[in-house]
Amino acid sequence: MDVVRQWIREARAIAVLTGAGVSAESGVPTFRDALTGLWARFDPRELATEDAFRAHPQRVWDWYAERRQALAGVEPNAGHRALAAFQARYPGRMTLITQNVDGLHQRAGSTVLALHGDLCTDCWLDDPKPCCNRRPPQPGRPPRCATCGNWRRPAVVWFGEALPEAELMAAEAAAESCDLMLVVGTSGEVYPAAGLVHQAHLAGSRVVIVNPEPSALDGLADAQVRERAAQCLPLLLED
Ligand code: APR
Numbered sequence: 001m002d003v004v005r006q007w008i009r010e011a012r013a014i015a016v017l018t019g020a021g022v023s024a025e026s027g028v029p030t031f032r033d034a035l036t037g038l039w040a041r042f043d044p045r046e047l048a049t050e051d052a053f054r055a056h057p058q059r060v061w062d063w064y065a066e067r068r069q070a071l072a073g074v075e076p077n078a079g080h081r082a083l084a085a086f087q088a089r090y091p092g093r094m095t096l097i098t099q100n101v102d103g104l105h106q107r108a109g110s111t112v113l114a115l116h117g118d119l120c121t122d123c124w125l126d127d128p129k130p131c132c133n134r135r136p137p138q139p140g141r142p143p144r145c146a147t148c149g150n151w152r153r154p155a156v157v158w159f160g161e162a163l164p165e166a167e168l169m170a171a172e173a174a175a176e177s178c179d180l181m182l183v184v185g186t187s188g189e190v191y192p193a194a195g196l197v198h199q200a201h202l203a204g205s206r207v208v209i210v211n212p213e214p215s216a217l218d219g220l221a222d223a224q225v226r227e228r229a230a231q232c233l234p235l236l237l238e239d
Contacts (some may be wrong), residue, residue, distance in 0.1 A: 004223050005236055009206060011206075012178035014094045015171075017196055018229075020138045021185020023104050025230035026072065026077045030185075032097050035166045049159045053125065057151055061142040063152040063216060068120055076108035079184070079229035084109035095174035097167075098185060099193045113167045113174075115193050117156035125151040163192060175199040182236075184210040185229050188217035210236075 008014065017135045020030035042063075046052055053060040076084075087094050087110055096112050098105055099239065101119035122143075124132055131147035138144055143152040155203065157163055171193075181200040188194040194217060201207050201220040209221040210230055225232055 001225065001229075001232065004225060005204055006179055007223075008182075008236060011178075012093070013173040013178045014177035014180045014181045014182065015196070015200060016094060016096045016184060017171075017186065017193065017203070018052045018083075018096070018098045018100060018105070018184045019186025019188075019193075022079050022186065022229045022233075023074075023077070023096075023100055023102050025079065026074050026104055027102070027230060028074055045095050045159050048156070050125075050161065052220060053151070053153055053158070058141045060221065061153075063140070064119065064156075065092060065137060071102055071120065074102070074104070075232040076104045080104050080108035080110070080234040082233040082237045086110060089239070095171070095178070097171045097193075097196065098184050099190065113171045115157070115163050115167055115171060117154075117164070119154060119156055121155040122152045123126070123155040125153045168192065169198055170197060175205075176203050178205045180206045180208065183215075183217055183221075184233070186211070186215065186217075188190065200212075214227075 009013060020028065024030055045104050046065050047060050083096055083105065087096065093135055096110050098106060098114055100111050103118060103120060119163055128150060132145040132150050135146065137152050138146040144150060175196040176199060178200055181197060183197055188197065195205060197217050197220050200206050206222045207220050208223045209215060209217060210225045210229055210232060211226065220225065
C-alpha cells in the first residue's frame with residue numbers, strides 16, 4: 001500500500017479504470033453476480049444483447065428494470081467518494097474511466113468517461129422516426145412508440161455493440177499518456193475496456209490492480225492491492 005501511495009503522489013497523470021467491484025460495497029451486485037436468483041439460469045450474453053432483446057423484449061426489459069429498482073436504495077461508497085475527492089483536489093490529473101452503468105461515480109461528484117452507457121436512461125431500439133418523439137411512448141414492458149411500435153431499450157452498450165466513440169477515444173488517449181493506471185474492481189474479461197490496461201502497460205505506465213480476487217489482467221500489474229475498493233481507495237488516495 002505504501003509503495004502504491006507513493007506512486008500516486010509521484011504520478012503526473014493517473015488513469016483509473018473501474019468495474020462493478022467498485023460498487024460492490026454500495027450493495028450493487030457485480031455484473032457476474034447480478035445473475036443471482038431469478039436470473040441465475042441466464043448467461044449475461046443471453047440478456048445483454050440486441051438479439052436477446054429482439055427475441056425476448058419483456059425478459060430483457062424486466063432484468064434491467066430489476067437492476068434499476070435495486071439502484072434506488074443505493075449510495076456511492078467511500079471508494080467512489082475518494083476518487084471524486086482526488087479529482088476535485090487535483091483537477092485534470094485523474095481521468096476516471098468506468099465500465100459501470102450505475103451512475104454512482106457521477107453521483108459521488110466524479111467526472112467520468114462512461115464506456116458502457118447508463119442503466120437509468122432509455123433510448124430507441126431502432127432509429128427514431130418523427131412519430132417516435134411526437135408523444136411519450138406507450139407504457140409497457142418495454143414501452144414502445146404508439147405509432148410505429150419502435151421499442152424503448154436501456155441506454156447501455158450490449159455485447160457486440162460499439163462503445164461510444166468519443167468516450168473510448170478519450171479513454172485510449174488517457175491510457176496512452178498516463179504514468180499510472182489504477183484498475184479497480186474489474187474481472188478484466190471484457191474488451192475493448194480491458195484493452196486500455198494493455199495499452200497503458202505497453203506505453204510504459206505503471207499498472208496497479210485493486211481487487212480482492214485474481215483477475216485476467218494480473219499479468220500486467222506492477223502491484224496488486226488485494227483489498228476491497230471502499231476500504232483501500234480512501235487510504236491510497238489521501239494526501
Ligand atoms: N472491491 C474491488 N473489487 C471487487 C470488490 C470490491 N469490494 N468486489 C468484487 N470485486 C471484483 C471481483 O473480484 C471481480 O473481479 O470486481 C470484479 C467484478 O467483475 P465483473 O462482475 O466481471 O464486472 P466487470 O469487470 O465490471 O464486468 C465488465 O462486463 O458484462 C460486461 O458490461 C458488463 O461492464 C461489464 C463488463
